[in-house]
Amino acid sequence: MLISLAWLQDYVDIRAYSAPELADTLTMLGLEVEGVQTLASIDARVVVGKVLSAVPHPHSDRLTLCGVDSGEGTKDIICGADNVQAGMKVAVAQPGALIEGRELTAARIRGTVSHGMICSERELGLGDEHDGILPLDATLAIGTRLDSIYPTQDRILDLSITPNRGDCLSYLGIARELAAKLQLPLNPPVGEAVPCAAAEARVRVEIEADSGCYRFCTLHAELSDMPESPYYMQRRLRVSGIRPVNAIVDITNYVMLEYGQPLHAYDAATIGGGVIKVCQAQHETTFTALDAKPRQLQRGDILVCDAEQVIGLAGIIGGAHTAVMPDTRALVIEIANFDARSVRKTAKRLALTTESAHRFARQVDAEPLAQIAMRTRYLLSQSLPEGVLQTMSEQAGDIYPAPQPRRKIALRLARTRKMLGLPALTQGDCQHYLTRLSFTLLDRTDARLLWEVPSFRHDVNREIDLIEEVGRLHGLDKIASALPLVQQSLGVDDRLAIFQNRLKVTCATLGLQETVNFAMTAPRDYSKLMIADTHPLYPSLHLHNPINDQLQAMQTTLLPNLLRTIINNRKHRHKGTRLFELGRGYFRADLRIEAQHEHYRYLQQQGLHVSHDNTAVRPREHNLVAAIIDTPYQFASWQHQEVQPDVYLGKKLLLRLLYSFGLSEQQLTISAVQSHDVPFFNPFAALYVHSDDRYLGCLGELHPQVLGAFKLDGKILFFELLSDNIYRLAQQRRKIGDYSSKYPPVQRDLAFVLAQHVSYREVAAALQNFPTKKHLAAFRLFDIFTDAALGPDQKSLAFSFSFASPDKTLTDAEVDQEIAALLAWLQEQLNARLRE
Amino acid sequence: MSLQELLSAVAECRAAFARGCAEASEVRALEEVRVAFMGRKGQLAGLRAKITTLEGEERKHFGAAVNELQKFSQQQLNSRRRDLQRAAIEAKLREERADIDLPVIDRDERGTLHPVSLMRQKLHDIFTKLSFSVLEGPDVDYEDFNFNKLNIPAHHPARDMQDTFYLASKDEEERLLLRTHTSNVQVHALSEHRPPLRVISMGRCFRCDFDLTHTPMFHQIEGFVVDEAISFAHLKGTIDTFLRAIYGDGLRTRFRPSYFPFVEPGAEVDIGCVACDAQKLAAGKEPPPEARVGCRVCKHSGWLEVGGCGMIHPNVFEAMDIDSERYSGFAFGFGLDRMAMLYYGINDLRTLFAAPPEFNARLPIFA
Structure with a gap:
C-alpha cells in the first residue's frame, strides 16, 4: 500500500513529524514501512512560456524551431514533439533546471542553439505521458513557476499491511493509527455536496438471501460529458499506485483509497431490465470482465446480475458490458459489502488480484457505507467541471438486511499484566490506549473493563486481541526482557x-x-x-x-x-x-x-x-x-x-x-x-x-x-x-571389559594355496571357528597372490598370525603344534595347503 | 720438576686437550685426540706418573689436580662426541630433509559442515543450556498440523503469506503438504506432552517460491515455552539471550508488532545490522543517527529482519486441549539460512544449496 504523506495530511496533521519518524512510528505499530520514496518538486527554473512561433528546423525533418516567451524576451528552443504549435502555453525548462535528475544546459542541436526545453508530462514528473509536450491552460501568466501550479513535493511510504488489518488498506485507516499513537485529532473526510437536481433511480436492487452480500448501497447520477478528474486527484491516485482513467472511475478509486471501501460504477444505460440482483452462481457460466478476458464461474461465486446477465463478479471485478466508457452519461455507483471468504475463494481460483478483491478478502466494514456514499456525492459535485453533473441521487439507495451488533469484550487487568509482562500497567493506561484506538468503554469494575469494538476492527474478537492492542500502543519495546524460570516436563531430551x-x-x-x-x-x-x-x-x-x-x-x-x-x-x-x-x-x-x-x-x-x-x-x-x-x-x-x-x-x-x-x-x-x-x-x-x-x-x-x-x-x-x-x-550400552596381556604374542607368517572361488568370508570363518583353537589370538591378511605356477584356478593368501596365552610366554613347540592343527583344519575345510 | 712446574704442565695439558676436542671435526679425529691425551701412553698418563715424584702435601695437591684434569677431559670428550655424532646424523638427515611447504591436502579432502549445520550446533548448545528439549517433526504433514490447529483455517488470508506445496492426493479432507514452517512441531509436542514445556526444533521447511532471495526448501528454528506465568517479557528475554549469544553482546534487537495467526501479540524480530553495526562497534563510538542508516546488507534501514514471535494464541491451546486460562506461552521461528548467512557473511542464498566445492572448502567442522 502506497501512502502519500501530502494526502494523508488531509486526515491527520502530521506536519510536526518527518517522513522517517512517521515511517518508524507506523512500523512500530505493526504497519511495516518497507520504503520511503521522495518525490521532488518541479525545479524552480521551469516556468510557463508561450510559443510565439513554430517553424521546422532548417536541418531536420523531425524537429521544430520555436520562438518562446517565458518572461525574459523571446528565445529559440528546439522541440521534438509533434503537438507543439504557435500560440500554445507550455512548460519551459530554462538552462540550469534539473530535469529527470540531469542539469539542463543551452545546447547546440544541428547547428542551432536551444535555450532550454519544452517539457512533457513525464519530464516534469507529473505522469507517464511522453508522446508530446504538456499543453498548459491558456489563461496562465507567462513566467509563472510550474511548481506553484503543480505542487509535487511529497514523500510516499510503501507499507506492507498484514492480512488481519484490512482496515489499514486506506488513508483513513493509516491516519487513525497515527492519530491514536501520536495523540493527534483525526479529521475524517467530509463534505456537503453542492445542491444538484435529484437523479431518478433507474435501477432497483435485490439481494438474494444467503448470497454473501451484507449491504448494498447505490448512487445514481447523470452527466453531460465524461471528463478527466482534477489534476490533484489524478496525481494522488498515481502516487498511490493507481492509474487515472476518467473522472468517474477516478472518484470511485479515490474513495476506495480514502476508506478502504471498494466502489464500482456501472453505465446505467447498459443494465438490462432496470434491476441489479446479487445472488450466488447456481451453475457454471462464463463471464467476461473489464479486462475482456472470459472466466469460468462456479457454484458459490457471488454475482451481481441484471435482468439478463452477470454484470459483475461481486467485490472482485465488473463486467465489460456494463463498464463506464467515455460515452457513458448515466451512472449507477455500487457501494456494497460482500463475504470475505467467498470473495477470497473466487478471486484465488480465478487468480484475480484486484484492489477490490484484495480489500474484500480481508473483510471490509459494512457500517460506514451511507457516510461513504455522502463522500462520493461530495466528490462528484466537486470534481467535475461546472455543468457536467446533471442529476445525482439525494440519498443513497441502501439495502442492509441484517446489521451486525458490535462485539463486546471484557479486558482483565491482571491477565493483561501477566501476558505482556507489564506488572505496573494500570487500568487507566488500558483505558487510555483503547479509547485512542476508537474502542468504547461500556462498563468498568476493579478487575475488568468492558469494551465495545469499533466496527472496522474485524481482527478483534477476544480478550487476547485487546491485550495485543494495549501492548501495541504501549510499545513492545518498552517491555523489559526477562528469562523464564525453568520448568520442563520433557527433561532435556536432545x-x-x-x-x-x-x-x-x-x-x-x-x-x-x-x-x-x-x-x-x-x-x-x-x-x-x-x-x-x-x-x-x-x-x-x-x-x-x-x-x-x-x-x-x-x-x-x-x-x-x-x-x-x-x-x-x-x-x-x-x-x-x-x-x-x-x-x-x-x-x-x-x-x-x-x-x-x-x-x-x-x-x-x-x-x-x-x-x-x-x-x-x-x-x-x-x-x-x-x-x-x-x-x-x-x-x-x-x-x-x-x-x-x-x-x-x-x-x-x-x-x-x-x-x-x-x-x-x-x-x-x-x-x-x-x-x-x-x-x-x-x-x-x-x-x-x-x-x-x-x-x-x-x-x-x-x-x-x-x-x-x-x-x-x-x-x-x-x-x-x-x-x-x-x-x-x-x-545401546556396551561393555568394553578389561584387556591386559602380560606375555608377548608369537608372530608367524603363513601362506595358503586354495581354490580361486573360495571367498575371504569362508577363510576367515574357518580361522575363527578352528575347533582346537587354543592360542590363535589374531590374524591379518597381508597378501593375495595368483600365479600360473600355483596351479590352475588357485590363489595364495598370506596371513600374519599371532599366538598368545594369558598365562605364559608360548614356546615354539606349542605354537608349532597349534599351526599343525590349523593346517589340518584348513585342509579339511577348504582344501587349502601350505604354500612352501 | 717442582710442583709449580708440574701444575702449569697440568694447566697446559688441559688447555691443549680442550683445544684438541674443539678442533676435532669428526668422531675419528676426536678419537685421536683421546688417544693422545688419555691413552695408555698419553699425556695424562705421563702426568700421573709424575705423582710419585712428589711427597706429602705437594703430592696430594698435584694428585688432586691430575684427577680433576682426568674428570674434565672425560666430560669434554663425551660432550664433544655427542655433539659430533648428532652433527653426523643430522648431516645425513639434511640430505633427506622434508620440504615442509609441500602441499599435502587437496581442497576436496577437507571435511566440512554446511553453514546451516554449523548454525544448528551453536543454537543447540545455547538452547540446551537454557534447558530446552530438542525435538524434530515430520517434513510432510497434514494441513491440520501445519495450519488448522495453528489458528489458520482454510481460506484464511494468512495462507497467502505462505505458498504451500501440497501433495497430489485423492483425499480432499485430510490434505498432506510440505510443512511451510517448523511450527507444526508445536502441534505435535503440545498434543503429546503436557506443560510445562520448553522445546526447540530445527529443520526443513518448504514454500513454492524460487528467486534470488527464496528457495523452495529452507530451514527454520522453532522454539516455544509453555508454563503458568509466561509473559511477553520472557519471550523478549529468551530471544535477546540467544541472539546475543550468537551475534555478540552489543547486539541491538527490536520487537515490532506483526501478525502471525498462531500468536498474539505477535511481533517480528529485527536485529541491528550486523554489517554496519559491527563497524560502529569496532570504531567504539555511537555515530550520529543519520549515519546509522547506510549499508547494503540492511537496505539502508539499520535493521535486519530475522524472525517472528509472539505469545501462543489461546485458540492454539484450545485446539490442543490445553487450558488457556491456566497456561500461557511464547513461540518463535527464525530462518536458519538467513541467520547462517548473516553470521558467515554469505550474500547469495543459492550458495547454501548444492554449493560448489570452492565454497564448501572454506567451511569448518565446528561452528
Missing part, C-alpha cells in the same frame, strides 16, 4: 539432535563435505538409475503443485540429487567431489512392497523424529545419511598415484563411521547386494551392512549402465545408511 550432529562431524572427519539438496526430486532420474516404477524406491509422494520438472516428487534416496551435484561440478570442470548429506527419504504409508522386494519391508516403519501419536496413514520419513565420491578419490600427487573410489575404499570409510559410534566388528554383517533391490550398483562391487537383522545400509560403485545414462565416466562410489538404525545401536 539425544537425536546430538546424534545427528555427531554423524555430520564423523562424516566430515572422514574427509567428506556436507551438502544440502532440496528434498524434491525428478522421477525421470530414478528411471535412469534403473529404478522401475514398481520398485519401492520409486518416488511415491508427488507434489500437486511442483515448482519445476526437477522438483516433482519427494525423494526416497539422496542419490539422485547428490549425483546431480556431481554432474554439475563436472560441468564446471571439477572432478573428485566428495560429499555427504543428511536428509530424509519419503514414502507413502501404503507403499506396495512386492514379495521380491522383501528387503524393503523396513520402509513400513516410521522414522524416529515422528512421534508416536500419528496416524497409520501418515507418510513415512526415514532419516538417511548418504555420501557420494566422484573419481578420483585422490588426485595423483607428488606422493602417490591417483586413487580411485572403489568399493574397498568405501567399505573402509563406512566401517570407520560405524566403529566411531561403538558398533563392533562382531555386530556387523556385510553381504552382497541383490541386484534387483539395488539396481543402480555394480552388483559385483556393492554390499549391504546389517547388524543382527537390522538393515543399516548399502554401499557400492555405481553401475556402468547408470553412469552411461547420466553420460558419466569413471567410478562413482555411493553409500546410504538408515541413520535411525545407527542411532538405535549407538544408544
Whole structure:
C-alpha cells in the first residue's frame, strides 16, 4: 500500500513529524514501512512560456524551431514533439533546471542553439505521458513557476499491511493509527455536496438471501460529458499506485483509497431490465470482465446480475458490458459489502488480484457505507467541471438486511499484566490506549473493563486481541526482557539432535563435505538409475503443485540429487567431489512392497523424529545419511598415484563411521547386494551392512549402465545408511571389559594355496571357528597372490598370525603344534595347503 | 720438576686437550685426540706418573689436580662426541630433509559442515543450556498440523503469506503438504506432552517460491515455552539471550508488532545490522543517527529482519486441549539460512544449496 504523506495530511496533521519518524512510528505499530520514496518538486527554473512561433528546423525533418516567451524576451528552443504549435502555453525548462535528475544546459542541436526545453508530462514528473509536450491552460501568466501550479513535493511510504488489518488498506485507516499513537485529532473526510437536481433511480436492487452480500448501497447520477478528474486527484491516485482513467472511475478509486471501501460504477444505460440482483452462481457460466478476458464461474461465486446477465463478479471485478466508457452519461455507483471468504475463494481460483478483491478478502466494514456514499456525492459535485453533473441521487439507495451488533469484550487487568509482562500497567493506561484506538468503554469494575469494538476492527474478537492492542500502543519495546524460570516436563531430551550432529562431524572427519539438496526430486532420474516404477524406491509422494520438472516428487534416496551435484561440478570442470548429506527419504504409508522386494519391508516403519501419536496413514520419513565420491578419490600427487573410489575404499570409510559410534566388528554383517533391490550398483562391487537383522545400509560403485545414462565416466562410489538404525545401536550400552596381556604374542607368517572361488568370508570363518583353537589370538591378511605356477584356478593368501596365552610366554613347540592343527583344519575345510 | 712446574704442565695439558676436542671435526679425529691425551701412553698418563715424584702435601695437591684434569677431559670428550655424532646424523638427515611447504591436502579432502549445520550446533548448545528439549517433526504433514490447529483455517488470508506445496492426493479432507514452517512441531509436542514445556526444533521447511532471495526448501528454528506465568517479557528475554549469544553482546534487537495467526501479540524480530553495526562497534563510538542508516546488507534501514514471535494464541491451546486460562506461552521461528548467512557473511542464498566445492572448502567442522 502506497501512502502519500501530502494526502494523508488531509486526515491527520502530521506536519510536526518527518517522513522517517512517521515511517518508524507506523512500523512500530505493526504497519511495516518497507520504503520511503521522495518525490521532488518541479525545479524552480521551469516556468510557463508561450510559443510565439513554430517553424521546422532548417536541418531536420523531425524537429521544430520555436520562438518562446517565458518572461525574459523571446528565445529559440528546439522541440521534438509533434503537438507543439504557435500560440500554445507550455512548460519551459530554462538552462540550469534539473530535469529527470540531469542539469539542463543551452545546447547546440544541428547547428542551432536551444535555450532550454519544452517539457512533457513525464519530464516534469507529473505522469507517464511522453508522446508530446504538456499543453498548459491558456489563461496562465507567462513566467509563472510550474511548481506553484503543480505542487509535487511529497514523500510516499510503501507499507506492507498484514492480512488481519484490512482496515489499514486506506488513508483513513493509516491516519487513525497515527492519530491514536501520536495523540493527534483525526479529521475524517467530509463534505456537503453542492445542491444538484435529484437523479431518478433507474435501477432497483435485490439481494438474494444467503448470497454473501451484507449491504448494498447505490448512487445514481447523470452527466453531460465524461471528463478527466482534477489534476490533484489524478496525481494522488498515481502516487498511490493507481492509474487515472476518467473522472468517474477516478472518484470511485479515490474513495476506495480514502476508506478502504471498494466502489464500482456501472453505465446505467447498459443494465438490462432496470434491476441489479446479487445472488450466488447456481451453475457454471462464463463471464467476461473489464479486462475482456472470459472466466469460468462456479457454484458459490457471488454475482451481481441484471435482468439478463452477470454484470459483475461481486467485490472482485465488473463486467465489460456494463463498464463506464467515455460515452457513458448515466451512472449507477455500487457501494456494497460482500463475504470475505467467498470473495477470497473466487478471486484465488480465478487468480484475480484486484484492489477490490484484495480489500474484500480481508473483510471490509459494512457500517460506514451511507457516510461513504455522502463522500462520493461530495466528490462528484466537486470534481467535475461546472455543468457536467446533471442529476445525482439525494440519498443513497441502501439495502442492509441484517446489521451486525458490535462485539463486546471484557479486558482483565491482571491477565493483561501477566501476558505482556507489564506488572505496573494500570487500568487507566488500558483505558487510555483503547479509547485512542476508537474502542468504547461500556462498563468498568476493579478487575475488568468492558469494551465495545469499533466496527472496522474485524481482527478483534477476544480478550487476547485487546491485550495485543494495549501492548501495541504501549510499545513492545518498552517491555523489559526477562528469562523464564525453568520448568520442563520433557527433561532435556536432545539425544537425536546430538546424534545427528555427531554423524555430520564423523562424516566430515572422514574427509567428506556436507551438502544440502532440496528434498524434491525428478522421477525421470530414478528411471535412469534403473529404478522401475514398481520398485519401492520409486518416488511415491508427488507434489500437486511442483515448482519445476526437477522438483516433482519427494525423494526416497539422496542419490539422485547428490549425483546431480556431481554432474554439475563436472560441468564446471571439477572432478573428485566428495560429499555427504543428511536428509530424509519419503514414502507413502501404503507403499506396495512386492514379495521380491522383501528387503524393503523396513520402509513400513516410521522414522524416529515422528512421534508416536500419528496416524497409520501418515507418510513415512526415514532419516538417511548418504555420501557420494566422484573419481578420483585422490588426485595423483607428488606422493602417490591417483586413487580411485572403489568399493574397498568405501567399505573402509563406512566401517570407520560405524566403529566411531561403538558398533563392533562382531555386530556387523556385510553381504552382497541383490541386484534387483539395488539396481543402480555394480552388483559385483556393492554390499549391504546389517547388524543382527537390522538393515543399516548399502554401499557400492555405481553401475556402468547408470553412469552411461547420466553420460558419466569413471567410478562413482555411493553409500546410504538408515541413520535411525545407527542411532538405535549407538544408544545401546556396551561393555568394553578389561584387556591386559602380560606375555608377548608369537608372530608367524603363513601362506595358503586354495581354490580361486573360495571367498575371504569362508577363510576367515574357518580361522575363527578352528575347533582346537587354543592360542590363535589374531590374524591379518597381508597378501593375495595368483600365479600360473600355483596351479590352475588357485590363489595364495598370506596371513600374519599371532599366538598368545594369558598365562605364559608360548614356546615354539606349542605354537608349532597349534599351526599343525590349523593346517589340518584348513585342509579339511577348504582344501587349502601350505604354500612352501 | 717442582710442583709449580708440574701444575702449569697440568694447566697446559688441559688447555691443549680442550683445544684438541674443539678442533676435532669428526668422531675419528676426536678419537685421536683421546688417544693422545688419555691413552695408555698419553699425556695424562705421563702426568700421573709424575705423582710419585712428589711427597706429602705437594703430592696430594698435584694428585688432586691430575684427577680433576682426568674428570674434565672425560666430560669434554663425551660432550664433544655427542655433539659430533648428532652433527653426523643430522648431516645425513639434511640430505633427506622434508620440504615442509609441500602441499599435502587437496581442497576436496577437507571435511566440512554446511553453514546451516554449523548454525544448528551453536543454537543447540545455547538452547540446551537454557534447558530446552530438542525435538524434530515430520517434513510432510497434514494441513491440520501445519495450519488448522495453528489458528489458520482454510481460506484464511494468512495462507497467502505462505505458498504451500501440497501433495497430489485423492483425499480432499485430510490434505498432506510440505510443512511451510517448523511450527507444526508445536502441534505435535503440545498434543503429546503436557506443560510445562520448553522445546526447540530445527529443520526443513518448504514454500513454492524460487528467486534470488527464496528457495523452495529452507530451514527454520522453532522454539516455544509453555508454563503458568509466561509473559511477553520472557519471550523478549529468551530471544535477546540467544541472539546475543550468537551475534555478540552489543547486539541491538527490536520487537515490532506483526501478525502471525498462531500468536498474539505477535511481533517480528529485527536485529541491528550486523554489517554496519559491527563497524560502529569496532570504531567504539555511537555515530550520529543519520549515519546509522547506510549499508547494503540492511537496505539502508539499520535493521535486519530475522524472525517472528509472539505469545501462543489461546485458540492454539484450545485446539490442543490445553487450558488457556491456566497456561500461557511464547513461540518463535527464525530462518536458519538467513541467520547462517548473516553470521558467515554469505550474500547469495543459492550458495547454501548444492554449493560448489570452492565454497564448501572454506567451511569448518565446528561452528
